[in-house]
Amino acid sequence: MFKPFENLPENSKIWIYQSNRKFSEAEMTEIENELKAFLENWTAHGTGLEASYLLKYNRFIIIAVNQEVQQATGCSIDSSVAFIQSLELKYKVDLLDKMNVTFKNGEHIAHKSLLDFKKMAKEKAVTANTIVFNNLVNTIEEFNENWEVPAGESWHGRFF
Template sequence: MYVPFNELPASARLWIYQANRPFTDAELVALEPALRKFAADWTSHGRTLAASAQILHRQFLVIGLNEAVADASGCSIDASVRFVRSIEEQLGLQLLDKSRLAFLAQEQLLLLDRRELRAAVTAGRVQATTLYFDNTISTVGQLRTAWPAPAASTWLARYFQPVVS
């Protein structure tokens, strides 16, 4: 059962898939009905799921599920990953690659390979206050209140600690 994303409770479970490039206007228009259909048709062991899916910041596919109605099973999660893979194939982009980190710096989205992070911090391109899209968050409430968040308030905090010798 499709639920408008803004009507999901703060406790709703969340999955974030980051694209390796921004979605184009044409892709966003084409994806809207597919996202709605996926959420409307998504089930778990025959039970209807109260779900939503949307694209945020032209870069992130976000799927939300109100588990108070019914939880996702392994099979239903597999179905969601198949849906994500179908979008990758259809649009020629990557959504399942977890090697890039996304930051918001001077109103621009900056994607960095994880291996580039330390050098970017040392060079000052990424600072403790730079907003980071922590795609490991797991609830809609976290999305609403702490996404993006200053890098130093996420798991990246260790990159901003003074080196003690």
């Protein structure tokens, strides 16, 4: 069952999917409708999951589930990944490749392969102060505190 993101507890589990390109406003509206429909019917062992989503910067899809009500299980997680894969096909984007880095370049959001980001760090085109999106956060609380962080304070710090 769908709940507003801000109404979920901070210890809710999240999954972050980053797009390799910016979505258009029309795509964002469609994706939002598809997410609501998916989450409204998302279940684990026949029990509805209290879930929500957040769309950020026309690039990120964040799915959250309140595990105090019902935990997401292997099958429910598989169904969410299948849903994300359907979005990849429909919008011709990459949402599942974890070997990419998204970061702020001034007001612009940049998306590079991990190898390119590493090269940029070596060339000082990005620094330890560059704001990166740490998509390894696991809860809403971690998302709020540690999603947008200086590269030097995240797993990206090993490149500096």
